[in-house]
Amino acid sequence: MIEVKNLQKVYNGVKVVNITELVIRSGETVGLIGNNGAGKTTLFRMILDLIRTDGGEILSKGKNVAETEEWKNYTSSYLDEGFLIDYLTPEEYFYFIGSLYGLSKSHVDSKLLNYTEFFNGEILNKGKYIRDLSKGNQAKVGVVSCLLQRPELLMLDEPFANIDPSTQIRLKNLVKDLSGGKNLTTIISSHDLNHVTDVCERILLMEKGRIIKDIATNSNTLSELEEYFSVLS
Amino acid sequence: MTLSFLSQQWIAFWRSRNKGKSLAIRATMAVLVFYLLLNVLVVAFFMDKILTKTHPGEDPLQVFNSFILYYFLIDLLTRFQLQELPTLSVRPYLHLPIKKNQIVNYLSITSLFTVFNLTPLLLTIPFLLKILVTQYGWPPFWGYAVCILGFTLFNHFFSLWLKRKVNLNGFWMLGFFAILLVVWLLEFYFKAITLSTISKDLFNTIVDRPLTSAISVFFALAMFVINHNYLKSNLYVEELQSSKTSLKSSTEIPYLDRFGMVGDLAANELKLIWRNKRSKSVITMCAMFMLYGLVFYTKPGFGYASTIFCGMFMTGIFIINYGQFMFSWQSGHFDGLLASKVNARDFFKSKFLLFSIFSTVCFLLTIPYIYFGWKVIVVHFIMYVWNLGVNTVLILYFANQNYKRIDLTKGSAMNWEGVGASQFILSIPLLIAPYIIYLPFSLLGYPEAGLGLIGVTGLAFILTRDLWLTRLANLFKRKRYIIAEGFRNQ
Missing domain, CATH: 3.40.50.300 (P-loop containing nucleotide triphosphate hydrolases)
Structure with missing residues (x-):
């Protein structure tokens, strides 16, 4: 590899x-x-x-x-917060990443369901931009966005x-x-x-x-x- | 304690990562400020002459008196726009055994060292010495000086307090402007009050009874205490840091999805613009530029040359104003962008799309200028085509030479972050290029042909855009390490 x-x-x-x-x-x-x-x-x-x-x-x-x-x-990667577009909401970011790989919104939504437990209710539908999340929650967004890409x-x-x-x-x-x-x-x-x-x-x-x-x-x-x-x- | 704060701030300045840059900027600013103060002094020395010229037959002192309150109103507005909040990064001190009063006092005291507090005194004292002292002696002079100092300090602390309030809740600003509007209406529309009379009465009283000036000192002290208490009760990290977070919603920008990847990238950048302070203020500036034409076109006998200039700036203001800092806008997530599947061509195409959207909006907004003759609109359209064709490519070429990170959360007034040589060099071809085409024809007596050629050149660039895209993308690929490196340096 x-x-x-x-x-x-x-x-x-x-x-x-x-x-x-x-x-x-x-x-x-x-x-x-x-x-x-x-x-x-x-x-x-x-x-x-x-x-x-x-x-x-x-x-x-x-x-x-x-x-x-x-x-x-x-290849998908998450090194630090510099990989996230911090003025987007997590949902918008996931949709954007999904669109890079030709995934529709509903497709992304259904994939995100797999990570409900991982998110622990702190990421989706919270009405926050990524920049307002804690570092730990930003890392969750980064990791899941990697996995969305089926790398x-x-x-x-x-x-x-x-x-x-x-x-x-x-x-x-x-x-x-x-x-x-x-x-x-x-x-x-x-x-x-x-x-x-x-x-x-x-x-x-x-x-x-x-x-x-x-x-x-x-x-x-x-x-x-x-x-x-x-x-x- | 204040002293050790000061010394630490001093060290922080000298050890900051971009010392060289901020030193150069500060030196330039110092020269500018010095020059401005010099001008103020000159005005102050000849104030009596100026006043007798503008208001012949009136007592210059009375005219002066009637202006003072207006001056402080304008002073307040300027401060509100330009004065910066004192920035001791308080965070590292909050958990140490330091009394809150000491921190707040430090913030209040250091905030006093600003040019805004110097100008009112510089502007008035020479005049007072020249006129007031010779007519009425020293006691009224001291009354004036104290009173003016009091108003200055009142304005100072009021603007700081208001700015902090506004930072937490934008409605305070609306309220402030509403009050100003009411005052303005009462004065000029309903003629219910006249500030000039109030001002005159106040200072005439001071001439008679200098001790009256204590009123303004009282106001200043009250404002100091209000500001002090407000700061003290809000000295918490989360409240100092940023404005209250309201519920943010995910938005979609409908029209753009038909452009696929390119549209998605452009939509992201639109969100960038609306959701960050610095970029938002650029848009405000662009909106104000739509009035630029009024400066030129209201003068009788304006020619093609000034219309070209004006048209280029009005239809291209977004390209110029926002584009000059590309790709610094994205410095915060540039690494992610590079490592992602976004390819350079799409990246550049999205910029072209963004430029086209904004330029089109700007062009449509300039249509009312048809009032100054249909030719104006034709020239605007030609310059719109020129902007889309030539200036976009030019700006994106220079964007590849720009390695300076910018912090999106800071406003753009007096903000020099991200400004470098590339912006200055950029302005030369930007300003000269259309005239190189236009002037020879105009000198030969065929200005219309020159205009036509500008339009054709612009169109040619639009038609060959694919070629430019490839070149820009290749340049970008060569430069990507340097750009990313520069953006990583906070």
């Missing part, structure tokens, strides 16, 4: 991302972890062609993301931050269901080791722009990671 080759990004002489090789196969659920400044968000942004690479390339289904736009048809590649940057415990668990189940049934590749970054080891079958550990560990999740993974992070600090 995603191939990264000799990828580099330099800010002020510091290599914030430096990945020689990384392959993410189709259908994998990958967790990206690392302390602040490890380069997770920068890597995400480069995969989404939001910032220029300083070397190397990223291929999505074999095609360079910076040169083609085909990846946009099957083959789903990228979420710290989706568990800012949302309440019940929603975290619901989101976890949502991602598990999705990755179980369909042909969906998921990349999630998170600081929550519990959630990430629970959801993801493969963990990438980043430090100072490099991927220093690439492990298939098993029962020992959590303790292994906890040990790593406690030694580091």
Whole structure:
């Protein structure tokens, strides 16, 4: 699905991302972890062609993301509130996203019914613009707008931050269901080791722009990671 | 405490992310303000001469007296438009052991340092020294000075208080304007009161009994206390932050859905315009521009050259005024836009659609100018075509060079955010291009041919729009990283 080759990004002489090789196969659920400044968000942004690479390339289904736009048809992502059009109501935003993928309003409405529990009554028909929602609720809007798009590649940057415990668990189940049934590749970054080891079958550990560990999740993974992070600090 | 607030504000200014820009802006503003104050001083020194010219045979002091209250009325209106609320970001201090009184006092005191409080004194004191002191001696002078200072402070705190009220509830503004309207009607329509007489009487009393000026001090103090108490009781994060949120509804814009994706994008942008403060004030400005023609066409013997200018601005004001800040309007969600399935061509097409809608509305609104001759409307139409053809492309070309983020929640009066070199450079071709076509013909004695060629050029650009679209989209693809990077810098 995603191939990264000799990828580099330099800010002020510091290599914030430096990945020689990384392959993410189709259908994998990958967790990206690392302390602040490890380069997770920068890597995400480069995969989404939001910032220029300083070397190397990223291929999505074999095609360079910076040169083609085909990846946009099957990739959906939510990195931060900058992805939301904040002066729209959540409904208007969902309709807009739906229209990008040829979904009619009633179609979008019926799809949104699946997320009633996830929204917990705080999103739809509240008469608020997205900018007036709390950060957690904005994240819910972002995540659901991603899922509306029936993506083959789903990228979420710290989706568990800012949302309440019940929603975290619901989101976890949502991602598990999705990755179980369909042909969906998921990349999630998170600081929550519990959630990430629970959801993801493969963990990438980043430090100072490099991927220093690439492990298939098993029962020992959590303790292994906890040990790593406690030694580091 | 006030001192440490001040020093922290000072640090905040010097360490702010766009220091260089705000320094340059402040320097420019300082020069401008200094120049204006200089003008005020000159007027003040020659006030007696001016008054004897405009009101020959009357005592300049009496004329002066009759004007004072009007002046303060206008002063109030200007303040209401331009004066900014003092912005100590109070949030980080609210939870610390600092008395609310101290925070409020700081806000009140620092708000006093504005040019608006200097001008009334600068404008009157030289005149008073020249005329009043020589005729009546010092005591009335002090009476005047205190009285004028009192009114100034009253206006100051009143406008701050009103602005805060209006921020929470727009009806306060309506009420304020209603009162002004009533005063105006009473004065000029029913002739029930005359402010000039009241003003004259008040200041003549001060000449006789200088201590009367205490009244204005009393008013000022009362207003200070009202403002102080109001602020103190409203020093909560949610109330300071933004206006009350009313129930927002999802709207659909019916006509646009027939354009598919492009229409959806344009509909979103229309919502952007109506739902954000900065963009809304641009629209208000556009509406006011519809009166621009009255400035030119009421002068006898206006020619084609000024009609071209006027027509271009009136039918194209939205393109120019809103377009100059493209795509900064969308800086808040630009990343999302780039990562989404929206392709560059559709993105640009939606801009063309938006420009066409607004320009058409503007053109229709200028039709009443037919009163000044049918030729005016023909020129307007030609310039409408020119705007749609040439200026849209020009503006969108420059939009690709614009990397400055803007905050949509701030008003546009005196707001320099997002203003950069690209806006200034843009204005050169914008202003010159139609004249390059028109002038040679006009000098040869065929102005109509020049006009025709402007129209034909505009039409040619509209017909070849697809070509321009492709070029713009390609440029956009090259520039997208830089634009997105710029918009991410808050």
